[in-house]
Amino acid sequence: MDQAFSPPYPQGGNDGCSHAVHPGSIQLHPQVQNQHNQPVVIVQPSVNMRHDPPAEPVPDYMCYSRFSTLCCCLLLGLCALQFSRATRSANAAGQRREAARNSQTALILNHVAVVVGIITIGAYIFYKFYLSDQKFNP
Structure with missing residues (x-):
């Protein structure tokens, strides 16, 4: 299976938005298998960190x-x-x-x-x- 040229797969998120999951971020773990003896696909979620400025900024003088x-x-x-x-x-x-x-x-x-x-x-x-x-x- 060649994952280098496959397109991103859409995946629905909890917030109602669809996110693209690139096959490069999918890891196959042969040690962990499901009930049908197939490899389990583990996808690491993306993390979005935002630092919003405070509502009332500190005076800078x-x-x-x-x-x-x-x-x-x-x-x-x-x-x-x-x-x-x-x-x-x-x-x-x-x-x-x-x-x-x-x-x-x-x-x-x-x-x-x-x-x-x-x-x-x-x-x-x-x-x-x-x-x-x-x-x-x-």
Whole structure:
């Protein structure tokens, strides 16, 4: 029996749709025989896995990450931007737990970047206006 050129056989599924079973996916097991001493045909069902995005996606804080990158702290902002991208990808793949973890990390990094930016700007203003006057007026 040559199975290389035989057409797919239609088979009804449980969901009312007909599926094509290719003869290459049919395995004959001579060890297992039915009551008439004929080989039993075992067909492995196909598996369809879908990852639907969640109904309400986890926030990715992309705008906040861009702001903290450009205006506050470049290094921490870039890290937050990377986690925001990972959150967006996990949301698209339907992996809510990973998206929530990446989102929380991005939010923390953004907060730290803003605090570092405020401290840096405050120190610069303090130095520029207070300490520079001290040098010239002893």
